[in-house]
Amino acid sequence: MTVWERRDVPFKFQLSDMTLFSVRIPLQVRSERLVADTPPTHELRVPADALLAGSQGYVVRGLPVEGExxxxxxxxxxxxxxxxxxxxxxxxxSQTFEQYQKKFSSKTRSTISRKIKKFADHCGGQVKWKLYREPGEMKEYFALARAVSKLTYQERLLDAGLPESDEFQREAEQLAAAGRIRAWILFDGERPVSYLYCPVADGVLSYSYVGYDPAYMDKSVGLVLQWIAVEQLFSEGIFKYFDFTEGQSDHKRLFSTHQRRCANVFFIRDSLRSRAIVFAHRKVDSLSVWAGEMLERHGLKAKLKRLLRGAG
Incomplete structure (x- = not known):
């Protein structure tokens, strides 16, 4: 039986990284899991499961699809x-770290090594980092990671920083007690400069929360910490996958060994309100894409992103 979770799902109206406003629709949500190995579909069908009380439709995240x-x-x-x-x-x-490294070209491996060495030189010759996985370590982790998260564009622009609620921290402690958390901090001396937080389910780590101090943008601290985390996970040898979750980026493509075409699919009961929300969301999204293409054409997109992500 499919397990659904009813949520008030936000439709964020965004231009690039900036959220203008959001509208919520009560829907029931499920995500396709990597371990399920769901075959790709070429025909989108409304789920056969009954609507939950108060739900106006379904959301299937990460559905493998054929074509577009x-x-x-x-x-x-x-x-x-x-x-x-x-x-x-x-x-x-499931492979070894040595096998994993062979997926990179010699040029890419050299670039990664050079960036790690550059940060090590900045830190006085040694890269300092720490893995957090025990319940008693979570309080320290959140204090350090939240100090970084408050500076990130994810929190300032996307409302997607590391949560700071007591409830979230208690949940992290419970997951840690069950061996289901791996979280890392990268330091410059005693200063936390990057964090990565990954809960675990069915042997799969999820790339849930990540961020870095924008003052260290030119030192590739996100890449450095990702490499450290991946090497450490291979050394443990107990997990199946590291899941970069939905969305794509150069960072995810660089580190991944596999990719599968997926979509987030919404089935919303037809009404005047739902039509207005969906059509308006689509128009704003198209406008955002057009604006991005225009900025790219004039060589301004990368500069604007750096400005938005680095602005305090």
């Missing part, structure tokens, strides 16, 4: 909306 599904269509009594299609990146951890 239509962004908007009508399926029975539902609007089918596919706002995100991407290559889902992940690392197969």
């Amino acid at each position: 599904p239509r962004v908007l269509s009508k399926v029975g009594d539902f609007i089918c909306y596919v706002p995100q299609q991407y290559h889902h990146c992940y690392i197969d951890l």
